[in-house]
Amino acid sequence: MQSDAVSGAANTAAAPLVFITGASSGIGQALAARFHADGWRLALVARRTDAVQQWLRDSGIPAEKAQVYAADVQDIDSIVAAGQRCLAECGLPDVVIANAGISVGMDSAERDDLDVMRDTFATNNTGLAATFHPFVAAMRAQRRGTLVGIASVSAIRGLPGHGAYCASKAGVVAYCESLRGECRPFGVKVVTLVPGYIATPLTAGNTYGMPFLMQPSEFADQAFRAIAAGTSYRVIPWQMAVVAKLLRVLPNPLYDRVMAGRGRKKRRGE
Template sequence: MPTFQRAVITGACGGLGQALARQLLDSGAQVVLGGLNLPAMQALADLAPERCRIFTPDVSDAQAMQAMAADCLQHWGVPDLVIANAGVAGGFETSDPVDLAVMRRMLEINLLGVATTFQPFLSAMQDSGQRGALVGVASVAGWRGMPGNGAYCASKAGLIAYLQSLRAELRPTRLTVHTISPGYLRTALTAGNTFAMPGLLGPDEAARDLLRGVAQGREHIVLPRRIGWLSQALSLLPARWHDRILLGQPRKPRAHQAGATPIPGLSHPHDKT
């Protein structure tokens, strides 16, 4: 198990976030947990109360994230690992005007939320002169758009480009930037999927591979690797053939449909009459 001394994790309520927190706490690290499910995070904190702090900010709220970072820096010092893991998923239909709110909220959490997570720690991490890692959890869905999933794919594609930019900016420093591209993980975000999920990976295994890859300095980590190979193989097909394959798959549930996962901060326009 790679050793990190002080870690910050957003999205600590979900399957991957919880697995990361457990493994880091087991290794002896101090861990700051950010999420919206207080009982879930408290259960994690109970594993090592003296090495865990809990916060419940909206990751798209820059002021709330800055307050969380200020507390962390004051009480524990500069982290050597910041994992921007918070994310939401859901289907999207461009023809339905109410789904524009879904896209806006997804971009706020999945894309803006990564920048608001990194920003308040960045100067302190650079000034410390110590090695540190900034980790953004993207998705193989950011490699190519999929029918009925435009908002999620756009948010993850934007995140991949943002991480590329940040990585280039930080090359002269001792900070590294890591892009994580999971395929299908066995979490609440995939529980409602009715389509095939090749390479489905459990969160504990994914967390272990993620932390090992970051410790090894790998800038691009696909979980599991074989789903990356499959995606790359499909990308070699003519676009029309690729689209035809994807169009034959069931679509991800849209917000407020059966099987959809909640999107924090999203109103319920589909429930209105």
């Protein structure tokens, strides 16, 4: 994606297209609103398409500006089919944002929580790769496009009771870095966005402190600018980038003391 295309999208005859998963709420919905505000066409993916359609109506976004696709990113064939439909109906997106994700606490002593880990990886990792899959070859052939992976500051260090999510988001960072090296020779950009705490349904049930909590619209505005610039890696907000760097260099004994007594993410069913 070129930054001049971002700023001038509303004035072009054929507006650029963004493909976003997890578009029914939270970050995905906020990103959709931000791109639409700049004149982009939307291809929105969610399991709950009725919620997306209602949001489009409430937001006054005309039908010709948005296509909605039903898919479950845990199901590889489902999300790949959604991407293929987008290609057939709307053309090649300029930006693909793999945003869909889940966050559930786990305890490895509990057998059922191994299923939680399986489902988390299926959504946050395999689902992310499957989201990109339909578009990679076409983007490489046309030597354009941007693939955006949504990670988390939870990727920086493991949090007690949050092993599945932390591990999956660390995987997102490593995967996107690998993909960036594969796509760079073809002129395709890969952007890794690393949100801190964002006020979404994913964080609403957290029982612990969430420093520098951001509203989704504020995150989306900063994310939009990072994508436009083709930034390879960006922690949002910047304050969390500082915290993340400090946590990364803390010796393990000190980090363990800092984390002692910290609230845990709720497990499935709690």
